[in-house]
Amino acid sequence: MAHQQHINPLADELNSVLAPCIAGRLLSDLGNRLYFPKGIIAQSGEAKQFGKTANATIGMAVKDGKPVMLSALKDQLPGLSPAEAVAYPPTAGNEDLRKLWLDAIKQKNPSLGNAKITLPVLVPGLTAGISYLSDLFLDDKSVLLTGDPAWDNYVLIVEARRNSKLVGFSLFNETGFNVESFRAAVQEQAKLGSVRMLLNFPQNPSGYTPTKEEARAIVQVITETAEKGTDVLVWCDDAYFGLDYEDSIEVESLFARLANAHERILAVKIDGPTKEDYVWGLRTGFLTFGSKGMTDAQYDALIKKLMGAIRSSVSCAAAPSQSLMLKVLADPRTEGEKLEFRKMLEERYAVVRAFIDSHKNHPVLSALPFNSGYFMSMKCSGVPAEELRLKLLHEHGIGTIAIDPTHLRVAFSSVDTGKLESVFQTIFDVAEKMLSK
Numbered sequence: 230m231a232h233q234q235h236i237n238p239l240a241d242e243l244n245s246v247l248a249p250c251i252a253g254r255l256l257s258d259l260g261n262r263l264y265f266p267k268g269i270i271a272q273s274g275e276a277k278q279f280g281k282t283a284n285a286t287i288g289m290a291v292k293d294g295k296p297v298m299l300s301a302l303k304d305q306l307p308g309l310s311p312a313e314a315v316a317y318p319p320t321a322g323n324e325d326l327r328k329l330w331l332d333a334i335k336q337k338n339p340s341l342g343n344a345k346i347t348l349p350v351l352v353p354g355l356t357a358g359i360s361y362l363s364d365l366f367l368d369d370k371s372v373l374l375t376g377d378p379a380w381d382n383y384v385l386i387v388e389a390r391r392n393s394k395l396v397g398f399s400l401f402n403e404t405g406f407n408v409e410s411f412r413a414a415v416q417e418q419a420k421l422g423s424v425r426m427l428l429n430f431p432q433n434p435s436g437y438t439p440t441k442e443e444a445r446a447i448v449q450v451i452t453e454t455a456e457k458g459t460d461v462l463v464w465c466d467d468a469y470f471g472l473d474y475e476d477s478i479e480v481e482s483l484f485a486r487l488a489n490a491h492e493r494i495l496a497v498k499i500d501g502p503t504k505e506d507y508v509w510g511l512r513t514g515f516l517t518f519g520s521k522g523m524t525d526a527q528y529d530a531l532i533k534k535l536m537g538a539i540r541s542s543v544s545c546a547a548a549p550s551q552s553l554m555l556k557v558l559a560d561p562r563t564e565g566e567k568l569e570f571r572k573m574l575e576e577r578y579a580v581v582r583a584f585i586d587s588h589k590n591h592p593v594l595s596a597l598p599f600n601s602g603y604f605m606s607m608k609c610s611g612v613p614a615e616e617l618r619l620k621l622l623h624e625h626g627i628g629t630i631a632i633d634p635t636h637l638r639v640a641f642s643s644v645d646t647g648k649l650e651s652v653f654q655t656i657f658d659v660a661e662k663m664l665s666k
Protein backbone atom coordinates (compact mmCIF):
# COMPACT_ATOMS: atom_id res chain seq x y z
CA MET A 230 0.00 0.00 0.00
CA ALA A 231 1.34 3.47 -0.84
CA HIS A 232 2.60 5.41 2.14
CA GLN A 233 0.08 8.09 3.10
CA GLN A 234 1.75 11.52 3.16
CA HIS A 235 1.22 13.08 6.58
CA ILE A 236 0.88 16.84 6.69
CA ASN A 237 1.30 18.32 10.15
CA PRO A 238 -1.40 20.90 11.06
CA LEU A 239 1.34 23.54 11.42
CA ALA A 240 2.49 22.80 7.85
CA ASP A 241 -1.14 23.07 6.76
CA GLU A 242 -1.38 26.48 8.39
CA LEU A 243 1.75 27.71 6.59
CA ASN A 244 0.54 26.21 3.30
CA SER A 245 -2.74 28.08 3.49
CA VAL A 246 -0.94 31.39 4.17
CA LEU A 247 1.34 30.74 1.19
CA ALA A 248 -1.29 29.31 -1.17
CA PRO A 249 -2.30 32.63 -2.79
CA CYS A 250 1.28 33.60 -3.71
CA ILE A 251 4.05 32.30 -5.95
CA ALA A 252 5.97 30.72 -3.05
CA GLY A 253 3.01 28.47 -2.22
CA ARG A 254 2.52 27.48 -5.86
CA LEU A 255 6.16 26.44 -6.26
CA LEU A 256 6.68 24.39 -3.09
CA SER A 257 7.97 20.83 -3.50
CA ASP A 258 6.50 17.77 -1.78
CA LEU A 259 8.99 18.25 1.07
CA GLY A 260 8.38 22.01 1.01
CA ASN A 261 4.70 21.30 1.55
CA ARG A 262 5.39 19.06 4.54
CA LEU A 263 7.87 21.35 6.32
CA TYR A 264 6.89 23.43 9.34
CA PHE A 265 8.61 24.96 12.33
CA PRO A 266 7.50 23.17 15.50
CA LYS A 267 6.03 25.09 18.42
CA GLY A 268 8.35 22.91 20.49
CA ILE A 269 11.57 23.43 22.37
CA ILE A 270 13.06 26.21 20.24
CA ALA A 271 9.91 28.32 20.02
CA GLN A 272 9.02 27.85 23.73
CA SER A 273 12.59 28.58 24.77
CA GLY A 274 12.50 31.79 22.73
CA GLU A 275 9.39 32.87 24.68
CA ALA A 276 11.08 31.99 27.96
CA LYS A 277 14.07 34.18 27.10
CA GLN A 278 11.64 37.08 27.03
CA PHE A 279 9.36 36.24 29.94
CA GLY A 280 11.04 33.58 32.12
CA LYS A 281 12.57 36.01 34.57
CA THR A 282 12.55 33.66 37.60
CA ALA A 283 14.11 30.65 35.92
CA ASN A 284 14.59 29.56 32.34
CA ALA A 285 14.30 25.79 32.49
CA THR A 286 13.80 25.32 28.76
CA ILE A 287 16.98 24.76 26.79
CA GLY A 288 19.38 21.81 26.83
CA MET A 289 22.49 23.68 27.93
CA ALA A 290 24.35 23.69 31.27
CA VAL A 291 23.95 27.21 32.67
CA LYS A 292 25.56 28.65 35.82
CA ASP A 293 24.92 32.19 37.13
CA GLY A 294 23.16 33.07 33.88
CA LYS A 295 26.03 31.96 31.59
CA PRO A 296 26.66 28.70 29.80
CA VAL A 297 29.59 26.83 31.36
CA MET A 298 32.68 26.69 29.16
CA LEU A 299 35.85 24.61 29.22
CA SER A 300 39.11 26.49 29.94
CA ALA A 301 40.81 24.96 26.90
CA LEU A 302 38.16 26.57 24.71
CA LYS A 303 38.33 29.89 26.58
CA ASP A 304 42.09 29.93 25.90
CA GLN A 305 41.51 29.45 22.17
CA LEU A 306 38.66 31.96 21.92
CA PRO A 307 39.68 34.74 24.30
CA GLY A 308 37.68 37.37 22.42
CA LEU A 309 34.36 35.57 22.79
CA SER A 310 32.10 35.41 25.85
CA PRO A 311 30.73 31.96 26.80
CA ALA A 312 27.37 32.92 25.26
CA GLU A 313 29.10 33.98 22.02
CA ALA A 314 31.24 30.85 21.90
CA VAL A 315 29.13 27.91 23.05
CA ALA A 316 25.45 28.88 23.44
CA TYR A 317 22.97 27.65 20.84
CA PRO A 318 22.25 30.43 18.32
CA PRO A 319 18.70 30.93 17.00
CA THR A 320 17.58 28.58 14.17
CA ALA A 321 17.57 31.41 11.60
CA GLY A 322 20.85 32.83 12.91
CA ASN A 323 22.07 35.65 15.11
CA GLU A 324 19.58 38.49 14.70
CA ASP A 325 22.23 41.27 14.81
CA LEU A 326 24.28 39.57 12.12
CA ARG A 327 21.20 39.07 9.94
CA LYS A 328 20.37 42.80 10.22
CA LEU A 329 23.94 43.81 9.41
CA TRP A 330 23.92 41.55 6.35
CA LEU A 331 20.61 43.02 5.17
CA ASP A 332 22.04 46.54 5.42
CA ALA A 333 25.12 45.38 3.48
CA ILE A 334 22.98 43.81 0.72
CA LYS A 335 21.05 47.07 0.34
CA GLN A 336 24.18 49.15 0.30
CA LYS A 337 25.89 46.95 -2.31
CA ASN A 338 22.75 46.80 -4.50
CA PRO A 339 21.24 50.29 -4.71
CA SER A 340 18.80 49.17 -7.43
CA LEU A 341 16.87 47.34 -4.71
CA GLY A 342 15.52 50.75 -3.73
CA ASN A 343 12.57 50.26 -1.41
CA ALA A 344 11.84 46.70 -2.49
CA LYS A 345 10.41 44.73 0.42
CA ILE A 346 12.72 41.77 0.98
CA THR A 347 13.07 39.39 3.92
CA LEU A 348 15.66 39.55 6.63
CA PRO A 349 18.44 37.20 5.45
CA VAL A 350 18.26 33.77 7.10
CA LEU A 351 21.64 32.46 8.21
CA VAL A 352 22.59 28.99 6.97
CA PRO A 353 25.83 27.03 7.44
CA GLY A 354 27.40 28.11 4.13
CA LEU A 355 26.04 28.82 0.66
CA THR A 356 25.99 25.12 -0.20
CA ALA A 357 23.56 24.53 2.65
CA GLY A 358 21.48 27.42 1.31
CA ILE A 359 21.26 25.82 -2.13
CA SER A 360 20.39 22.50 -0.53
CA TYR A 361 17.60 24.09 1.56
CA LEU A 362 16.14 25.82 -1.48
CA SER A 363 16.19 22.44 -3.20
CA ASP A 364 14.30 20.99 -0.23
CA LEU A 365 11.68 23.72 -0.45
CA PHE A 366 11.20 23.95 -4.19
CA LEU A 367 12.48 20.84 -6.00
CA ASP A 368 11.19 17.29 -6.20
CA ASP A 369 11.04 14.50 -8.76
CA LYS A 370 8.56 16.49 -10.83
CA SER A 371 10.59 19.67 -11.19
CA VAL A 372 13.44 20.93 -13.34
CA LEU A 373 16.10 23.47 -12.39
CA LEU A 374 17.74 25.42 -15.21
CA THR A 375 21.32 26.58 -14.94
CA GLY A 376 24.18 27.65 -17.21
CA ASP A 377 26.36 24.95 -18.76
CA PRO A 378 29.10 24.39 -17.65
CA ALA A 379 28.15 24.68 -13.97
CA TRP A 380 29.64 24.10 -10.52
CA ASP A 381 29.62 20.32 -10.01
CA ASN A 382 27.89 20.50 -6.64
CA TYR A 383 24.65 21.68 -8.28
CA VAL A 384 23.97 18.33 -9.94
CA LEU A 385 24.87 16.45 -6.75
CA ILE A 386 22.36 18.47 -4.72
CA VAL A 387 19.61 18.70 -7.31
CA GLU A 388 19.73 15.23 -8.87
CA ALA A 389 21.37 12.86 -6.37
CA ARG A 390 19.91 14.44 -3.23
CA ARG A 391 16.54 15.73 -4.43
CA ASN A 392 15.86 13.39 -7.34
CA SER A 393 15.04 16.46 -9.44
CA LYS A 394 16.50 17.38 -12.82
CA LEU A 395 19.24 19.93 -13.57
CA VAL A 396 19.00 21.16 -17.16
CA GLY A 397 21.78 23.26 -18.64
CA PHE A 398 21.43 26.03 -21.19
CA SER A 399 24.48 26.87 -23.21
CA LEU A 400 26.10 29.71 -21.27
CA PHE A 401 28.16 31.27 -24.05
CA ASN A 402 28.02 32.24 -27.69
CA GLU A 403 31.01 33.73 -29.54
CA THR A 404 30.76 37.08 -27.80
CA GLY A 405 29.58 36.37 -24.24
CA PHE A 406 26.40 35.34 -22.42
CA ASN A 407 24.13 33.38 -24.74
CA VAL A 408 20.83 35.22 -24.33
CA GLU A 409 19.20 33.18 -27.12
CA SER A 410 20.00 29.84 -25.53
CA PHE A 411 18.79 31.18 -22.16
CA ARG A 412 15.54 32.46 -23.67
CA ALA A 413 14.88 29.17 -25.51
CA ALA A 414 15.48 27.13 -22.33
CA VAL A 415 13.17 29.38 -20.30
CA GLN A 416 10.44 29.20 -22.96
CA GLU A 417 10.73 25.41 -23.08
CA GLN A 418 10.28 25.15 -19.31
CA ALA A 419 7.45 27.70 -19.33
CA LYS A 420 5.43 25.25 -21.45
CA LEU A 421 5.44 22.91 -18.44
CA GLY A 422 3.78 25.57 -16.26
CA SER A 423 6.58 27.10 -14.17
CA VAL A 424 10.28 27.90 -14.44
CA ARG A 425 12.95 27.37 -11.78
CA MET A 426 16.48 28.59 -12.40
CA LEU A 427 19.81 28.99 -10.68
CA LEU A 428 21.99 31.82 -11.96
CA ASN A 429 25.52 32.17 -10.61
CA PHE A 430 27.62 35.26 -11.35
CA PRO A 431 30.60 35.65 -11.14
CA GLN A 432 30.29 32.12 -12.40
CA ASN A 433 32.02 28.96 -11.36
CA PRO A 434 33.74 27.48 -13.41
CA SER A 435 33.98 30.11 -16.17
CA GLY A 436 34.66 33.24 -14.12
CA TYR A 437 32.07 35.17 -16.14
CA THR A 438 29.65 37.92 -15.14
CA PRO A 439 27.19 39.34 -17.68
CA THR A 440 27.76 42.82 -19.01
CA LYS A 441 25.24 45.50 -18.07
CA GLU A 442 23.48 44.96 -21.39
CA GLU A 443 23.37 41.16 -21.00
CA ALA A 444 22.06 41.51 -17.44
CA ARG A 445 19.25 43.71 -18.74
CA ALA A 446 18.41 41.07 -21.35
CA ILE A 447 18.34 38.30 -18.70
CA VAL A 448 15.97 40.34 -16.53
CA GLN A 449 13.81 41.05 -19.58
CA VAL A 450 13.48 37.35 -20.50
CA ILE A 451 12.45 36.57 -16.90
CA THR A 452 10.01 39.49 -16.66
CA GLU A 453 8.38 38.73 -20.01
CA THR A 454 7.88 35.11 -18.96
CA ALA A 455 6.19 36.25 -15.74
CA GLU A 456 4.03 38.75 -17.63
CA LYS A 457 2.74 35.90 -19.78
CA GLY A 458 1.46 34.20 -16.62
CA THR A 459 4.26 31.77 -15.74
CA ASP A 460 5.70 31.56 -12.23
CA VAL A 461 9.47 32.04 -12.28
CA LEU A 462 11.71 31.12 -9.37
CA VAL A 463 15.19 32.62 -9.65
CA TRP A 464 18.02 31.63 -7.32
CA CYS A 465 20.93 34.05 -7.54
CA ASP A 466 24.08 32.34 -6.34
CA ASP A 467 26.22 35.39 -5.54
CA ALA A 468 29.10 33.46 -3.93
CA TYR A 469 31.77 35.58 -5.68
CA PHE A 470 29.90 38.89 -5.46
CA GLY A 471 32.04 42.00 -5.87
CA LEU A 472 35.01 40.41 -7.66
CA ASP A 473 34.44 42.11 -11.00
CA TYR A 474 37.52 43.14 -12.98
CA GLU A 475 36.15 44.84 -16.10
CA ASP A 476 34.16 48.07 -16.46
CA SER A 477 31.52 46.52 -18.73
CA ILE A 478 30.26 44.16 -16.00
CA GLU A 479 26.97 44.54 -14.13
CA VAL A 480 28.21 44.96 -10.57
CA GLU A 481 24.88 44.53 -8.79
CA SER A 482 23.23 41.18 -8.17
CA LEU A 483 20.43 40.16 -10.53
CA PHE A 484 18.43 39.81 -7.31
CA ALA A 485 18.32 43.60 -7.08
CA ARG A 486 16.42 43.82 -10.38
CA LEU A 487 14.15 40.83 -9.74
CA ALA A 488 13.13 41.07 -6.07
CA ASN A 489 10.38 43.58 -6.81
CA ALA A 490 9.83 43.00 -10.51
CA HIS A 491 6.58 41.00 -10.70
CA GLU A 492 4.16 38.95 -8.58
CA ARG A 493 5.08 35.89 -10.61
CA ILE A 494 8.79 36.21 -9.91
CA LEU A 495 10.23 34.89 -6.65
CA ALA A 496 13.89 35.85 -6.35
CA VAL A 497 16.24 34.37 -3.78
CA LYS A 498 19.68 35.69 -3.03
CA ILE A 499 22.22 33.10 -1.93
CA ASP A 500 25.26 34.85 -0.59
CA GLY A 501 27.55 35.14 2.38
CA PRO A 502 30.96 35.97 3.70
CA THR A 503 32.53 32.66 2.49
CA LYS A 504 34.31 34.28 -0.46
CA GLU A 505 33.24 37.94 -0.04
CA ASP A 506 35.02 38.15 3.30
CA TYR A 507 37.64 35.42 2.76
CA VAL A 508 36.33 33.06 5.47
CA TRP A 509 35.77 29.84 3.52
CA GLY A 510 35.76 27.47 6.49
CA LEU A 511 33.59 29.54 8.87
CA ARG A 512 30.49 28.11 7.18
CA THR A 513 28.11 31.04 7.23
CA GLY A 514 25.82 31.98 4.37
CA PHE A 515 22.47 33.69 3.87
CA LEU A 516 19.19 33.21 2.01
CA THR A 517 17.14 36.33 1.29
CA PHE A 518 13.76 36.28 -0.49
CA GLY A 519 12.08 38.97 -2.56
CA SER A 520 8.84 38.92 -4.52
CA LYS A 521 6.62 41.83 -5.47
CA GLY A 522 3.44 41.84 -3.44
CA MET A 523 4.28 39.07 -1.00
CA THR A 524 2.87 40.12 2.38
CA ASP A 525 4.70 40.09 5.71
CA ALA A 526 2.62 37.07 6.76
CA GLN A 527 3.62 35.22 3.57
CA TYR A 528 7.30 36.07 4.01
CA ASP A 529 7.04 34.87 7.64
CA ALA A 530 5.44 31.59 6.56
CA LEU A 531 8.13 31.02 3.95
CA ILE A 532 10.86 31.65 6.50
CA LYS A 533 9.17 29.23 8.93
CA LYS A 534 9.33 26.59 6.17
CA LEU A 535 13.03 27.33 5.73
CA MET A 536 13.55 27.16 9.50
CA GLY A 537 11.87 23.75 9.41
CA ALA A 538 14.46 22.62 6.86
CA ILE A 539 17.28 23.97 9.06
CA ARG A 540 15.87 22.60 12.33
CA SER A 541 15.37 19.15 10.82
CA SER A 542 18.91 18.89 9.41
CA VAL A 543 21.64 20.81 11.29
CA SER A 544 19.31 22.47 13.86
CA CYS A 545 21.33 25.69 13.68
CA ALA A 546 24.66 26.96 12.36
CA ALA A 547 27.74 27.14 14.61
CA ALA A 548 27.83 29.91 17.24
CA PRO A 549 31.53 30.87 17.09
CA SER A 550 31.36 31.52 13.34
CA GLN A 551 28.44 33.90 13.77
CA SER A 552 30.00 35.72 16.72
CA LEU A 553 33.31 36.01 14.87
CA MET A 554 31.60 37.36 11.73
CA LEU A 555 29.87 40.07 13.80
CA LYS A 556 33.25 41.18 15.10
CA VAL A 557 34.89 40.94 11.66
CA LEU A 558 32.22 43.16 10.07
CA ALA A 559 32.50 45.73 12.87
CA ASP A 560 36.32 45.88 12.80
CA PRO A 561 37.68 49.06 11.17
CA ARG A 562 40.56 47.09 9.57
CA THR A 563 38.26 44.80 7.60
CA GLU A 564 37.35 47.04 4.64
CA GLY A 565 40.97 48.04 3.95
CA GLU A 566 42.25 44.45 4.13
CA LYS A 567 39.44 43.25 1.88
CA LEU A 568 40.48 45.85 -0.68
CA GLU A 569 44.06 44.54 -0.50
CA PHE A 570 42.95 40.93 -1.07
CA ARG A 571 40.74 42.03 -3.90
CA LYS A 572 43.61 43.94 -5.48
CA MET A 573 45.75 40.81 -5.30
CA LEU A 574 43.07 38.80 -7.11
CA GLU A 575 42.63 41.54 -9.69
CA GLU A 576 46.38 41.53 -10.40
CA ARG A 577 46.24 37.77 -10.94
CA TYR A 578 43.32 38.23 -13.29
CA ALA A 579 45.33 40.83 -15.24
CA VAL A 580 48.28 38.42 -15.65
CA VAL A 581 45.99 35.63 -16.88
CA ARG A 582 44.07 38.02 -19.14
CA ALA A 583 47.31 39.23 -20.76
CA PHE A 584 48.55 35.66 -21.28
CA ILE A 585 45.27 34.50 -22.83
CA ASP A 586 44.99 37.59 -25.05
CA SER A 587 48.49 37.00 -26.40
CA HIS A 588 47.95 33.25 -26.98
CA LYS A 589 44.87 33.20 -29.16
CA ASN A 590 44.57 30.47 -31.84
CA HIS A 591 46.15 27.76 -29.70
CA PRO A 592 45.46 24.40 -31.40
CA VAL A 593 43.95 22.82 -28.24
CA LEU A 594 42.97 25.43 -25.67
CA SER A 595 40.49 28.24 -26.04
CA ALA A 596 39.43 30.26 -23.00
CA LEU A 597 35.74 30.65 -22.20
CA PRO A 598 34.77 34.29 -21.64
CA PHE A 599 35.98 35.43 -18.21
CA ASN A 600 36.03 38.79 -16.45
CA SER A 601 35.48 38.18 -12.70
CA GLY A 602 35.69 35.84 -9.72
CA TYR A 603 38.29 33.19 -8.91
CA PHE A 604 38.49 31.07 -12.04
CA MET A 605 38.88 30.80 -15.76
CA SER A 606 38.14 27.73 -17.86
CA MET A 607 39.42 26.53 -21.19
CA LYS A 608 37.77 24.37 -23.79
CA CYS A 609 40.06 21.51 -24.83
CA SER A 610 39.81 20.45 -28.49
CA GLY A 611 41.47 17.21 -29.55
CA VAL A 612 42.88 16.45 -26.10
CA PRO A 613 40.68 15.06 -23.29
CA ALA A 614 40.62 17.46 -20.32
CA GLU A 615 41.17 14.62 -17.84
CA GLU A 616 44.31 13.39 -19.69
CA LEU A 617 45.68 16.92 -19.76
CA ARG A 618 44.94 17.33 -16.05
CA LEU A 619 46.74 14.11 -15.15
CA LYS A 620 49.81 14.95 -17.22
CA LEU A 621 50.01 18.46 -15.72
CA LEU A 622 49.70 17.02 -12.24
CA HIS A 623 52.04 14.03 -12.43
CA GLU A 624 54.70 15.34 -14.79
CA HIS A 625 54.68 19.05 -13.93
CA GLY A 626 53.22 19.26 -10.42
CA ILE A 627 50.39 21.57 -11.55
CA GLY A 628 46.93 20.92 -10.11
CA THR A 629 43.90 21.92 -12.20
CA ILE A 630 40.31 20.67 -12.49
CA ALA A 631 38.81 18.74 -15.39
CA ILE A 632 35.24 20.03 -15.15
CA ASP A 633 33.95 17.64 -17.79
CA PRO A 634 35.55 15.76 -20.72
CA THR A 635 36.25 19.00 -22.61
CA HIS A 636 36.87 21.74 -20.04
CA LEU A 637 39.84 22.49 -17.79
CA ARG A 638 39.38 24.96 -14.92
CA VAL A 639 42.22 26.98 -13.42
CA ALA A 640 41.70 28.75 -10.07
CA PHE A 641 44.03 31.71 -10.59
CA SER A 642 42.87 32.92 -7.17
CA SER A 643 44.99 30.29 -5.46
CA VAL A 644 48.24 30.61 -7.44
CA ASP A 645 50.82 33.21 -6.40
CA THR A 646 50.91 36.05 -8.92
CA GLY A 647 54.59 35.51 -9.75
CA LYS A 648 53.98 31.88 -10.77
CA LEU A 649 50.92 32.39 -12.95
CA GLU A 650 52.58 33.10 -16.27
CA SER A 651 54.84 30.05 -16.14
CA VAL A 652 51.93 27.86 -14.98
CA PHE A 653 49.89 28.94 -18.01
CA GLN A 654 52.87 28.57 -20.34
CA THR A 655 53.32 24.98 -19.15
CA ILE A 656 49.61 24.21 -19.57
CA PHE A 657 49.67 25.56 -23.13
CA ASP A 658 52.93 23.79 -24.07
CA VAL A 659 51.83 20.43 -22.62
CA ALA A 660 48.45 20.58 -24.37
CA GLU A 661 50.08 21.37 -27.71
CA LYS A 662 52.58 18.50 -27.37
CA MET A 663 49.79 16.07 -26.47
CA LEU A 664 48.01 16.94 -29.70
CA SER A 665 51.04 16.36 -31.88
CA LYS A 666 51.71 12.88 -30.41
Ligand SMILES: Cc1ncc(COP(=O)(O)O)c(C=O)c1O
Binds near residue numbers: 432512
Ligand atom coordinates in the same frame (compact mmCIF):
# COMPACT_ATOMS: atom_id res chain seq x y z
C1 LIG B 1 29.09 28.93 -7.29
C2 LIG B 1 29.35 28.55 -5.88
N1 LIG B 1 28.34 28.60 -4.99
C3 LIG B 1 28.53 28.26 -3.71
C4 LIG B 1 29.77 27.84 -3.26
C5 LIG B 1 29.94 27.34 -1.85
O1 LIG B 1 29.93 28.25 -0.86
P1 LIG B 1 30.07 27.73 0.65
O2 LIG B 1 31.50 27.34 0.83
O3 LIG B 1 29.66 28.90 1.47
O4 LIG B 1 29.17 26.56 0.83
C6 LIG B 1 30.84 27.78 -4.15
C7 LIG B 1 32.14 27.29 -3.67
O5 LIG B 1 32.97 26.78 -4.35
C8 LIG B 1 30.61 28.13 -5.49
O6 LIG B 1 31.60 28.06 -6.38
